Amino acid sequence: MHCRCKRCSVAEVLPGQYVGRFAPSPTGELHIGSLLTAVASYLDARSLGGKWILRIEDLDPPREVPGASLRIIRTLERYGFCWDGDVVWQHQRHDTYADGLDFLRKNGFAYPCGCSRKRVREAGLQGVDGWRYPGFCRNLAVAAEGQLAWRLKVDDQAVAYVDRLQGVQSQNLAEELGDFVLLRADGCWAYQLAVVLDDAAAGISHVVRGSDLLDSTPRQIYLQRILGLPTPQYMHLPVLVNAAGEKLSKQTLAPALQEGLESEMLGFVLKCLGQELPSFFPEMSLAELWEWAISNWTVSKIPQCKAISVEYAPKSGYKIL
Template structure:
């Protein structure tokens, strides 16, 4: 177990995590999520885990996982326990899917993306799946993916930053994918299984995942897993309103600017670090942040423009 010497004493009650995907180097947007989740865990006297979500090889960049670890270390982050890699946990995801299938909660789907788009209304995350294969596969059709059968009721939760959130999954999304047509497990299943197995009690992450949370809560309930608390921080966008990402050419973090960029992240998160800390060594910025972090002053909005 690794503990920052300036952080509060570790307690078994709170377990947070940071779970980047190795699709490229960390940037200002991913730093914001890391800072918020790290400080909230330490302020609660809890543990902070690091998980590499490497379940989508076609999107991953060679060497990105190692680069993420080096960057986090250079910025002064200290995680607890070993780093977990999703690519090494496929048996856990298969076991969870098998449980859902045995309970009649998951079913095979033969539909292509084009077929779904041609017969669906637009929902919160693309076309709403119309339930074509719910009653069984049509004659001559082979399964492509596996979906979770969702109910008609509302799924809601109180987010610690964004307030009350809810969806009617059947209306807003439809039965969603657990195992993709390309053979890879879907993010929604993997993250729920991992959070449960790792004992994650609180999830602090970017608001780009806010709309995924009702799906994850529904899946947690289907698997009988504990429900963590959620806090979704504003994401950073570029001048065009696009979320900072590899696809939008977000610049990578620069290790030689670590202190300055930590100060900027704290400022964006509403913490008002003193100007004298601007560009200070990371250890000095963290010392102030451990003593002054307040989740309650984080801006209650989904996005903030970078810079």
Template sequence: MRESFPSPPTRFPEYRGRFAPSPTGPLHLGSLYTALAGFLQARSRGGAWFLRIDDLDPPRTVPGAADRIQRGLEALGLHWDGSVLYQSQRLAAYAAALDRLREAGWVYACACSRKQLAAHAAGVYPGWCRARIGQPPPAAHALRVRVQGGTLAFDDTLQGRIAQHLETEVGDFILYRRDAVYAYPLATVLDDAAQGITEVLRGIDLMDSTPRQIHLERLLGLPAKTYAHVPVLVDAHTGQKLSKQNLAPAADTAEPGRLLFHLLGLLKQAPPAELAGAAAAEILAWAVENWEVRRLAGIESIAVDARRFQP
């Protein structure tokens, strides 16, 4: 549910942002669009911008993809601060957080099969396994976290006030899958806290998961953050979101200045025409100086002909 837009903040103390791609394929135009927005949001505030590789799901990880992602960012001059954080190297931190939640009575084993869940037409987990709290887990199980209380709301910098009633709209959600993979909400809140992230800027397709992450932040006593969900790019021909799942082609970074100029147009920044043939460094310098994230306010998607920027 969306309400009015909040007033933009006037001070940006110690801004720390991040870009967190999954190494499941190449950097496509949509990925670079989000990366550039996050980079400019951080650099225009004199802040830091970090890179995290969300490689939690081994079967989906493509060998060499993480390295290609880094080379693609470097080709455009999108240089990050510090070392790259890999989620696959933080399993102990996720396990420790799960133990804390379990000991506090918030996490329980769920033995429900996909077939059982698919038969539940409501789409919200009904809490069938809640009675297992405090009991030894069955052989095959996932781990869910309890949700309770009223509506959880937050003010998104671009999309206004977002509200979600976790109990009736989501239900108890999974933190650890049956195939022994930690779920995105748990890993991302722990990693954001570890990197000291102050604002999460990402695609609007991930906005629905934000109340779940805020719920976990509160349970674990982690610092609160602000959020800015930018529009997603959709293929002008098919209407599909540009994503690895939809087999979006890799973006051609051979002409970084041309690509950056085009991306700034998609970000509604209206770069001056004389920058069209400029070097990438000059275009980025102009973009940092003139960045206005509020020009994306209220926009959910932007159509683009991605074929113009394929290798």
């Protein structure tokens, strides 16, 4: 779906122009948490006259739900989102990822690894993303054949950046993560490599996404530097969690967005994002609400936290706890 509506019309990408994106994975239906991310990224782009790209991150077939990609697209259309250009599908970009890995491999940045998850776990090194890889295969002459993963060598130094909402972030990849996977042993591309190459190809200047990806960002910045790619500006939003502190997701049984409640749900996520709705909100059409939201988008009003607790009741809907 190309963006044709008057309020979202933009020209071609120009130097210094804002280019944002929303990149859902088709592991289930869109829910209120994913709607919050979509709304924030969309408003941040449109309020600055920028472009907004839709990318479907369908690189993990074992986790994908049949038909979810098209249902995600239909839901976004129903809510009034308009994206620029055609939908980008990661499953069509395997050659790009292979070229990226080939560059890293030939220049000594990547190496094959035959370690199982069990062996990594048994090493007992905790990191920011589960068990930290201890580098078993880093200096071994592992034959690059068979069912092997490929890992990126990381330096023992801090990778720091300033998040637009969460402030200064810093992570020592060697101490807190270890060499991380670029290509899994089952042949699936890892998120870190794919997202870096996809963002660069689309000219993404600003990334707006959930705080659950804060710990992934230093890996991506490190990869960008090695590959000679630009680093976007990052803003990590508070994620919506249930009363138990669990992020709303398919795994925590977050209900799919219901048809017919678009204005109500859009209004709710705007409240979660700290945007003060006008007194005449109940009388506004969906189109009028979008127009108001774009004109009044204020980043400084977004809560500077990593999570917002919400509760859902079938009859009354969502409320902030």
